[in-house]
Amino acid sequence: MRDTIDFGIDLGTTNSAMAVVRDGTVSVVKNNDGWDYTPSAVWIPKPGVTHVGRSARDRIPSDPDNVHIEFKQEMGLDGAARAFPKAGLSLTPQQLSAEVLKSLRADAAHAFGEAPPAAVITVPAAFRLHENNATGEAAALAGFGTCPLVQEPTAAAFAFGFQNASTDAYWMVFDFGGGTFDSAIVSTHDGELRVLDHAGDPHLGGKLIDWAIVERLLVPAAEAGLGLRGLRRDDPSWRSNFALLKDAAERAKIALSRNEVVELDVELEIGGRKVTFDHALRRDEVDRVAEPYYLRAINLCREALTAAGLGTGDIDRLLLVGGTTLAPGLRERLADPSVGLGIELDHSQDPSTVVARGAAVFASTVPLDRPKARAVAGEFAADLRYPRTTSLDIVPVQGRFESTTGQDWSRFHVVLANESGTPPFRTPQVGLDAQGTFVTEVKLNERTTSTFTVQLVDADGVRYKVNPATASITHVTNELGGQVLTNSLGLSEADGTFTPILHKGARLPAAMSSTFYTTIALHRTDSDAVIRIPLVEGERARADRNLRIGLIEIRPKDVRIDLPSGSEVEITVEVDESRRVTVVADVPLVDEQFEAEIDLSHVRPPDAAALERELREVNGRLAALRGDGRVPAQARQRLDRLENEQVLVLARDEVRAAATDHGSAAAADQRLRDVHAVLDEVEEQSDLRALFDELDQELAQCRELLDRKGAADDHLELADVERRAADLREHPDRAAIEELLNRAVHLATTVMKRDETYDIAIFHHFRANLPKLSQPMRARALIAEGNQALAEGNWRVLPLVNQELRGLWPAGEQDRSPGGVRSMHGRQR
Known part of the structure; x- marks a missing residue:
């Protein structure tokens, strides 16, 4: 009887597979077609009839409206359902995925005589919480019980490292699947396999x-060869023909892994008649249209390396995962x-x-969720504790026996024996203490599963029946080091910034707390008042560039006393190994806790239409930054990368497909958020450069003033400001630059007041900016009055003139005159 899950499933966008660990060996569970994998395709031709896998996939040319594929991209999206017209029903992505899982489970039942009660299921590392949650829902619909989730690149690393003798090595997983891309850096050190960092794109x-082949190669060829016009993917009338072209493109792409040229023969329906579209597709053409996707994946790998503090020279091997890595053009580029x-x-x-193999390896470490053995008459129950897998040769086993009747446990001893071991192994006789507990050690055979019988014997040599009767431990070369959090979790603050609490890369399970303060008061007499704390998942500094996953609300009815503004709130975020999230807000003043509503179903x-507007806004922002001379060179490289990876081209394609494809809509939304975030950072760098330029001007003025009339303390202050400014150039911080700018302005003002040039400088500022002043006639009269005062040396008049001129300065316009006081946001008042 199994005591660990042992079965692993790769629930893929294009294909899915199942594997199992038996006696320390991993094998793939073949389907009814004898294949190692099952196409993730569902065909429902009539009510009550469902086909999954190859039989479904092969029906795309003849019945495209009733076959659905690539629904993994829509997991967890509210309202994303696929229609089966002939059957008169529609299924959600979770339900469609459940059909694939049911098929895999049935394959295992056929191979082993019973359906596995549980399995480990893989998800892309870049999957969001709602997508992980939807995967768990699909497993439950398929009849599985406990189904831990493991990240796909992590699972792949487990498969490579399971019985691999490499030590003190770094590997990188390059997982380019049908719908997602993930990279992960893995270390093998002292018998432990550990994921160090990762980067990915859930929509790459x-x-x-395949779609690039269709839209950039096949559609132009079809329009030219068949005399067609207006072949557009977002036109519902062409949906079936595009499904046929997409299927042909994918099959041709696979064939081009072995051939330089592939002949396509697609039967399209045009104007109610069948028309054959013939086309010769070349490998170099496919490599050309695939180039931006390859580049995007490679750059994500470089990001992961940078985050881990490593270079390509530090990595011993690049582990290729996913069907796309079979492309010779990609392999040549990677090398x-x-x-x-x-x-x-x-x-x-x-x-x-x-x-799937790696998921099975992980599954072999996870105990099955079974009730604890209970003693029955004539039988002893054993509660045994031991590692299911280990890289150690000798491991401890501890346990406690229970009986339905009272026992003098000192009369018993236990022996653990592996008679089939090489060589056979038996522990010494180990006596039990008064509570029936024991501790011993067993020796394992390398790279295999050692199964030990549990022998309970009394002082008279009588052996008793024990449940469970065996304990199995698998020896592995590299022990699995656990999983990590793939996206940071935190909250959106009142100013719109994102503050992470649990950071990306935290080892799971994980928990962390942070203290925040309310920005409004909550009075019990105000029934409409509410404190809202939005919970966010992502890495962007602006909260709205990330994904909102939940909300904590505190209302007057929830507290016993009024809650003043500035009240302390401690937020605790917990995430388990399957990424189930719990968030609690503790308010000490009222001694109350509030649990977040994590709503992943909407x-x-x-x-x-909204995506079209967003795309126009992104293009406008990019064009403006391209023409902004303040953008520093390093920031311009970020803009160049957007263009080199054709990110906006990809976004445009996804936006065009959004009207008929929920997955494309989700991809477009995420891609546009990412571009906005990059442009935010570029704008921030431009603003920082402008601030530094302004600071340099103030410091130059200070040096000139101090050379003329500076005291010793003035020179010390200037030296401190210049030293701190030099540090900030290495590690820019907007608030700190603002503070230094205020100090420099204050220093210049102090010195100018000392040598009576302060009011003259202010007047010169307003005179130089005369066109900006309101009430032009009054402004010119004041400037004339000031000029006369300067000519006559009447310094007492200038402060009065300046005071009136300041009143004519337009509201909202930044006043850079000497002596202005700067706010924390860099505006002068």
């Missing part, structure tokens, strides 16, 4: 390359150090099943 996969990564490629594992991307 082979699916995008090239100038345009790729230049890391030795490792394709020793089947890229289509390696994730995530809905914007509609196509």
Whole structure:
């Protein structure tokens, strides 16, 4: 009987697979077709009839309206359902995924005589919480019980490292699947396999390359060859034909992994008649349209390396995972150090099943969720504690026996024996203490599963029946080091900034607390008042560039006393190994706790019209920054990268498809958020440069003034400001720059007042900015009065003139005259 889950499933966008660990060996569970993987396709031709896998996928040319694929991209999206017209029903992505899982579970039942009660299921590392939650829902719908989730690149690393003798090495997983891309850096050290960092894109996969082939190569060829016009993917009348072209593109792409040219033969329906579209597709054409996707994936790998503090030279092997990595053009690019990564490629594992194998390896470490054994008459129950997998040769086993009747446990001893071991192994006789407990050690055979019988014997040599009767431990070369959090979790503050509480990379399970303060008062007499604390997932500094996942609300009826503004609130975020999230707000003043409502069932991307508006806004912002001379060179490189990776081209394609594809809408929304976030950072760098320029001008003025009339304390103050300014150039901080600018202005003002040039400088400022002043006639009269005072040396008149001129300065316009007081946001008052 199994005591660990043992079964692992790769629930993929294009194909899915299942694997199992038996006696320390991983094997793939074949389906009814004898294949190692099952296409993630569902065909429902009539009520009560459902086909999954190859039989469904093969029906795309003949019945495209009733076959659905690539629904993984829509997992967790509210309102995303696929229609089956002939059957008169529609299924959500979770329900469609459940059909695939049911098929895999049935394959296991056929192979092993019973359906597995549980499995470990993989998810992309870049999946959001609502997508992970939807995967768990699909598992439950498929009839599985406990189904821990493991990240796909982590699972792939487990498969490569399970019985690999490499030690003190760094690997990088390059997982380019049908719908998602993930990279992960893995270390093997002292027998432990550990994920150090990762980067990914949940909307970057082979699916995008297929659509690029369709829209950039096949559609122009079809329009030219068949005399067609207006072939657009977002036109519902062409949906079936685009499904046929997409299927043909994917099959051709796979064939081009072995051939230089592939002949396509697609039967399209045009004007109610069948028309054959013939086309010769070349590998170099596919590589050309796939180039931006390859570049995006490679750059994400470089980001992961930078985050881990490593370079390509530190990585021993690049582990290739996912069907896209079979493309020769991609492999050539990856191996090239100038345009790729230049890391030795490792394709020793089947890229289509390696994730499932790794999931099974992880599953072999997870105990099955079974009730604790209970003693019955004539039988002793054993509560045993031991590692299911380990890289150690000798491991401790502890346990406690229970009986339905009172026992003098000192009369008993226990022996653990592995008679089939090489060589056979038996522990010494270990006596039990008064509570029936024991501790012993067992020796394992390397790289296999050792199964020990539990023998309970009394002082008379009588052996008793024990439940469970065996304990199995698998020896592995590299022990699994656990999983990490893939996206930071925190809250949106009142000013719109995102403050992480649990950071990306935290080892799971994890918990962390942070203290915040309310910005409004909550009076019990005001029934409409509410304190809202939005919970956010992501990495962007602006909260609205991330994904909102929940909300904490505190209302007057929830507190016993009024809650003043500035009250302390401690937020605690907990995440378990399957990324289930709990968030609690503790308010000490009222001694109350408030649990967040984590609503992952109503995530809905914007509609196509909203995405079109967002795309126009992004293009406008990018054009403005391109023409802004203040943008520093390093920031311009960020803009260049957006163009080199054709990020906006990808976003435009997804926006065009959003009207008919919920997955494309979600992808477009995320991609546009990411571009906005990059432009935010570029604008911030431009603003910082402008602040530094202004600070340099103030410091130059200070040096000139101090050379003329500076005291010793003035020179010390200037030296401190200049020293801090030099530090800030290495580590810019807007608030700190603002503070230094205020100090420099104050120092200049102090010195000018000392040598009576202060009012003259202010007057010169207003005179130079005469066109900005309101009430032009009055402004000119005041300037004339000031000029006369200067000519006559009448210094007592200038302060009065300046005071009136300041009243004519337009509201909202930044006043850079000497002596202005700067706020924390850099505006002068």
